[in-house]
Amino acid sequence: MKQLYDRLTFQQKKAYWAWIFLAVPIAFFCIVRFYPTLNAAAISFTNWNLLAPMEFVGLQNYQRLFTDPVFWKVFGNTFLYLIIGLPITLLLSFAVAYYLDQIRFMHGFIRGLYFIPYLTTAVAMAWVWRWGYQPLPIGVLNQILTTFGLPQQPFLRAPGQALVSVLAPAIWAGLGFQVIIFLAGLRGIPETYYEAARIDGVGKWATLWEITLPLLRPTILFLVVLTSISLLRIFDQVYNMTVDGQGGPLNSTRPLVLSIYNSAFKDFDMGYATAQTMVLFVVLLIITVVQLRLMRAK
């Protein structure tokens, strides 16, 4: 073995060691990621409650999915989280980063304040918000509303308001991370472009549109993809803010991930749960590919 190794050229030795070190993450991904993924795909064609042996049922789980009204409601909710959440998150975090970048006074402190929610446990935060949304005399938000003479709002209890109420803490919590990334992106733009713009007498808005945003494209792309995936996989907030973690009232806040969880670990319907997982997988794949293409094309 030693002789064999000694006979290798320097380049071969380098490759040898590279593969030795790469083998660990590769093995990890194969065992912990790819194998369960393929296994899940296989389970989605069976009927399995964990207790009795698996039974092959073909496409039955997928047929059931497409005729289940709750599934379509949940599917719609999942996209609502994305469609409402993504623009608000990006606009807010960019605005914060843009103005934070221009101040020096207490810069680090303010940045820290924005980042703290990101470090907080989602579960603890969700419960604080859940109590905040309560009617009087408990909920602080309704106390504020009534102080200003406004009527109380049902928030989590009305099917029309619940989804936005659940989304708010999720956006708030993610803000810190996005602000940091935007700040890094802004710092990465060479000062010389701005100097040139100032010499040419370009206005503030034109600078923003013509220099800052185009040069931030890689940053925006990164955040769009990452935020989309995290919004499509929203779970902690819904699970902790709705009754029994069911995504109510009347399924108005239930996202696909929660449906999968319920099918798997409440109903023990593993086949149906994995069928939904496969749908989520395909949706995430399509959205990511489309986003990458769109952002690269220009």
Place this chain on the structure above:
Amino acid sequence: MKKLLSSLMLATAIASPLSVMGGAAHAVEIEYWQYFFAERVEAMDMLIARFEEANPDITVKQTTFPYAQYQAKVAAAVPAGQGPDVVQLYYGWLRDYMQAGLLSPLPADRFDPAMIDAEFFPIVQAMKVDGAYYGLPTAVRTMAMFYNKALFTAAGLDPENPPKTYDEVVAAAQAIVERDAGGNLLVAGITATPVSQDAHWWREVLMRQFGGQSYSDDYRTVTYNTPEGVSALRAYTSLFMDAKVTDYGFMDESQASFVAGKAGILMDGSFRIGAVASVEGLDWGVAPLPTHNDITYNYSSYWLNGISSKTTGEELEASIKFMEFITSEESMQLWLEVVGELPARSSVALTDENRADPVYGPFIAGLETARATDFVNEAAQRQIWLDMIDMVNVGGVSVEDAIAEAAATEQRLIDAYYAK
């Protein structure tokens, strides 16, 4: 944790000299699983200590999981043969475990079915298949009415004479309820929230009191979509929609507003006794569930202990001994005193002392009329009920339409289960 440690140390202290001596008398270890509920774990620790004292050659290792993960852990471990020897299961799960052949029948020479039929409350007969029992509970639970004596007094009601009928309950709640000038609820007359036992109260008690029945006798047909069902549902929803003696979801959980002294009346299970009793300064009492049209019913549920079919040899013998011990009269009385759950043997439950107990008495009286709903999927069936209430409360759906939709959804669920 300390208790667990000390019992473990005790167990090793008993076991180690035996294993040192070696030879014939070597120790057998069996594993017992239940979900974590402080009083239940404490009671089981005490039972295990007594059992090990009487059987020095057996050690019992208790493992617990949080309630939310328990079902998944058991379902993953038991079929793999990695799980416990003796396991605690919710009665509603039993059918799936028996169908999959995961439980051993209790040997008839040690657990005589005729003796069980005669000595245990009839609700345990759901665990008998082809003449053999597959599990037995230590304790059963029923429902009763908790009420806040201080709020009764403040409202000019007699705290020693709680309401006995549904109409009297509504009247008492009306006297207790307190709202500010803006109509915001300050004190609820009665609790009504999604996190409660209300679904059980409605399905097995109110439905029957209003002349209906929620399911056919074999629990395979949903039968609440009837005029009687509509009246029974109105009896519940009117508490927050017409009589306005509460707001649905007040303080999130029914028990939360009651223990905070912000609700006059709470319909809950006997497992709530410990939590209510531990609140200092709360002046409370227990009375039987209200009657209506002179009809009395109650709801009962239980956790049973069973032996895994993977357990064999001397572990099986030790498990059988342990099962005998935890379903004995002595264990049941201890469980009642520590956990507040009622003995599953009528001879233990129905003693004069227990019947006359001001706290346990109403729950024990409820055993005689109690029904245990035969669920196919308790969580899913409960969700259908909660959705029905939401439809009426915030969905703008009429009581008639909501009950029809819930009945159809639940029937589909039950049919799908039996079609498998």
